[in-house]
Amino acid sequence: MTVVERWSTAIMAASKNIADWTWGDTWVLVATGMFVVFLVLLMLILLVTLMGRIMQGTNRKDTKSKPVPDAVQKVPAPLAQPAAPAVQRVEDGIEEETVAVISAAIACMMEEKGVSSFRLKSISRSKKSRSVWGMAGISENTRPF
């Protein structure tokens, strides 16, 4: 028997004519419904939390541990580690600020993938004709919802 059937034996045992539905049946339905919804979602919470712990555990194993100076505050785990050596090849005309912004953005993306140490090798302009803002605008407008 499924969970629901077990908890609603009162209803299941009764005859199946809707005219026989009583107020008692109503309250059993409400109780069963709320209970099952909470139970199922609680199970999902446990599973998702477990899944999250496992994933973070496997990610932590790949990271090389770096010695942290005592004076520095304890930094929360998700914070990305900065790319230690400078970017090797930067195309002429790209400002240092832009390099910093790009590095930060890439660090953020890498963090989502669970990669915490990487090195930027080069930054150069792309040859596309359409501006990035234009592309962003188009993808925003064509996104469903």
Add this chain to the structure above:
Amino acid sequence: MSIFLDTIKSIFTDSGFAQLFAGTDGIKSLIMLAIAGFLVWLAIKKQFEPLLLLSIAFGMLLTNLPIAGLYHPSMFNGAEVDYMEVLHNGGLLDILYLGVKLGIYPPLIFLGIGAMTDFGPLIANPKSFLLGAAAQAGIFFTFVGAMALGEFTPIQFNALEAAGIAIIGGADGPTAIQVARQLSPHLLGSIAVAAYSYMALVPVIQPPIMRALTTKKERAVVMEQLRPVSKTEKMIFPVVVTLIISLLIPDSAPLIGMLMLGNLMKESGVVDRLVKTAQNELMNIVTIFLGVTVGATAQAETFLTAQTVGIVLLGLVAFSIGTAAGVLFGKLMYIATKGKVNPLIGSAGVSAVPMAARVSQKVGQEENPTNYLLMHAMGPNVSGVIGSAVAAGVLLQILGPYVG
């Protein structure tokens, strides 16, 4: 010559125009056509969920055209549907309605919704599941309300009808249609119109309830940044959820299964064409068919009744209680986490995605303009979709044996 005049006369006397003014049935059809026109206006001018309401409203118009015979409720309202009869003698909407009767359209819409949903905020903060569960209280209290209405008013609902009405509180069109088509198909038209109208009214219904149940201090809570969720987690999630829920509540399987299939397709990143189709063309096609045929069930006999008034009132009750339950549970979590959870995100457990989440954001910003609650509210919002599908499964499992 007289033959010519007779023919002209018969065109008018045999036409639908004559039927409209023939008797009370005709007047009722006229009223339904007027209501359909009003709903079309609501959809276009006031932009009330136009994607669905426009088709529903026009389906209502088509079905109330006398003699045109696009839809025959008699073919579907009996215990058993004679499919050969439908295929041989059915009108256009009868045949398209088979997609609703056979339970094809709502799961396909969920496929598209899954392909558009990001479960990241929910995975990052699994406690949001509880808020999605709490808001489903709207469904069950509305059930009690629908049963109780018969005690105080002449409006009577039996348990099957009450369940179909109660699921409006799930704030989820396809879920409501999935339950109503099995348990109370004769009320499907009214239920669908009520469900989609109230979903459009979420920004109006929710804020007063949210403000009444929370303090300024609670509303101003700024929540912690969500942890980043890896792609792998986002791919495991749909599989795990499908397995758990479908094994426990088999009646939820069509909806949850398709929701999670759409989501898995999106997260896997390897079936981009299919995802694009699911998000766009498939959603649009099914939405059109679903809207028109659900609207077609709203014929004068079933719509212009006291029961419809009851449904409209109970729909409001459903949304209000769902919002209140979500916010109150949010307050509980605020206390339990010592002020880390903003109770406002609880109202987003009413699964009108993403409207309810935006409402949480807006009300939160009234207190604290720098507060960005949207992503946090998306957690309960999408958990509400799952929660309402589970609740639907429970209703179907308990009341299914009573049908027919």
